[in-house]
Amino acid sequence: MxxxxxxxxxxxxxxxxxxxxxxxxxxxxxxxxxxxxxxxxxxxxxxxxxxxxxxxxxxxxxxxxxxxxxxxxxxxxxxxxxxxxxxxxxxxxxxxxxxxxxxxxxxxxxxxxxxxxxxxxxxxxxxxxxxxxxxxxxxDPSLGEVGVLLEPTSVVAKAWDHIDRIGARATWEPRTALVTGAGPIGLLAALLAVQHGLTVHVLDRATEGRKPELVRALGATYHNGTVADLDLDPDVLLECTGAPPVVLDAMCEVGPNGIVCLTGVSSGGRTIDFDAGALNRALVLENNVVFGSVNANRRHWELAARALNEADPDWLxxxxxxxxxxxxxxxxxxxxxxxxxxxxxxxx
The missing domain is CATH 3.90.180.10 (Medium-chain alcohol dehydrogenases, catalytic domain)
Known part of the structure; x- marks a missing residue:
């Protein structure tokens, strides 16, 4: 074998x-x-x-x-x-x-x-x-080979499950989501954001190729540059790069009562000079939440299977x-x- x-x-x-x-x-x-x-x-x-x-x-x-x-x-x-x-x-x-x-x-x-x-x-x-x-x-047998995407989709399904639970702390009517990173996790995060009915933006370094095409095929908007450049104040921000500057921008630029989910894992050994006091002030005064998410339990895997079933198989x-x-x-x-x-x- x-x-x-x-x-x-x-x-x-x-x-x-x-x-x-x-x-x-x-x-x-x-x-x-x-x-x-x-x-x-x-x-x-x-x-x-x-x-x-x-x-x-x-x-x-x-x-x-x-x-x-x-x-x-x-x-x-x-x-x-x-x-x-x-x-x-x-x-x-x-x-x-x-x-x-x-x-x-x-x-x-x-x-x-x-x-x-x-x-x-x-x-x-x-x-x-x-x-x-x-x-x-x-x-579902109709998924065929794209069923191999179930594991990364389960990670995103868990992230969205926890976003919804955190959002339930108050009246929760999110309209805009920003996803940083257009790798597999980022693209699947955008897919689920679209399925949640949000207006979706995706930020990545690529300027051409499949990533922008896949984002636009979802009906989402593709961007380059930095989070701060976008001036979006999203209700939900899913950080999928693990790049320290992007992580910090994500925490600083989410909108009031916003939720930031960190799914990317940063490598150690790099320091960045930033204003921790200003970040603290923004998080507290705007009732923002930052949380990390990794892995998934069976309930999330089943949610992920449902999300794949509802997606365009050609897109997947x-x-x-x-x-x-x-x-x-x-x-x-x-x-x-x-x-x-x-x-x-x-x-x-």
């Missing part, structure tokens, strides 16, 4: 193994045939040796947390052979903490959770994988800019300037 593996902590250790063991029964009752895995920045960090934890008792980790597969068997009867599924990435900690105890593993409080392809659980970049039924999300397919056969895996993990979403194809 083929599997794409790394040695966490060892840079550039990614390799394709052709004799990887079949997934053991203890991984889960549902046996799934891999169709595709998506590639994202987390994979790049793991390959660079900056992140990731091996499966306990080994020094290796199978990559891949953005999955798409077809069910081969499920003795529980909850899924049928042939069902299109994605595997939920995070599993609750064994203690469990109060959140994990009620299936809110995305809000784990002690950090002992595990994650497929990232932290202590083998990933989905292998010909076959197993998972328990509660962690397998059935997809346009997000996938490269489909790389598994035997050419190295090309998938070598980013190019034109990439939006790269997928490793296990059917080729």
């Amino acid at each position: 083929r599997a794409i593996t790394v040695t966490p902590g060892q840079a550039d250790s990614v390799r394709l193994v052709h004799d990887h063991p079949e997934p053991p029964a203890e991984e889960g009752a549902v046996l799934v045939e891999a169709l595709a895995v998506g590639v994202c920045g987390t994979d790049q960090e793991i390959i660079g040796g900056h992140y990731g934890e091996p499966v306990p008792g080994t020094d290796t980790l199978v990559l891949g947390h953005e999955s798409l597969g077809r069910v081969l068997e499920d003795p529980s009867g909850k899924l049928e052979p042939g069902d299109l599924v994605a595997g939920i990435v995070r599993h609750p900690d064994p203690v469990p903490c109060p959140n994990c105890a009620v299936d809110e593993w995305d809000m784990c409080r002690n950090g002992q959770y595990t994650e497929h392809g990232i932290k202590g659980l083998p990933g989905f970049a292998r010909d076959r994988w197993r998972i328990e039924p509660k962690y397998a999300v059935r997809l 397919a346009s997000m996938i800019t490269r489909r790389v056969p598994v035997e050419e895996y190295a090309d998938a993990y070598a980013p190019t300037g034109d990439d939006i979403k790269v997928v490793v194809d296990f059917t080729r």
Whole structure:
């Protein structure tokens, strides 16, 4: 069986193994045939040796947390052979903490959770994988290969769920949303903002190519420059770059009673001179909220599946800019300037 593996902590250790063991029964009752895995920045960090934890008792980790597969068997009867599924990435900690105890593993409080392809659980970049039924999300068969976008969409679905919950603190009638960054998360955030009925603006560095085209195809407005240049005062601002100057601009430029959701993760080691007092004043006097969001629980995955079902399938397919056969895996993990979403194809 083929599997794409790394040695966490060892840079550039990614390799394709052709004799990887079949997934053991203890991984889960549902046996799934891999169709595709998506590639994202987390994979790049793991390959660079900056992140990731091996499966306990080994020094290796199978990559891949953005999955798409077809069910081969499920003795529980909850899924049928042939069902299109994605595997939920995070599993609750064994203690469990109060959140994990009620299936809110995305809000784990002690950090002992595990994650497929990232932290202590083998990933989905292998010909076959197993998972328990509660962690397998059935997809509408009409989605086909774009079902591989379910994991990043689940992250955005959680962000919007929490935005709506925070907004309910008072009369909440948002009209305008700004998304910073037009990568996969940013584009999917814009998609859900449009589905929420907001007027949507997207800010990114690209001046031409697929990103502006995809934004405009949503009926949203595409911008370059800085957040401050836009003079929008949006009700909702989703920051999807993790770039420190953009993060600070986002917190400063949201409108009164506004909500800023940070989904991008910044790298450390960089300092910026800014007026913290002015930021504090704006947040307090305008009743603004800034919060971070990462990962998702099953409810968010199901919301994400609904969002994909309601989206234009051609628009979703346009997000996938490269489909790389598994035997050419190295090309998938070598980013190019034109990439939006790269997928490793296990059917080729």
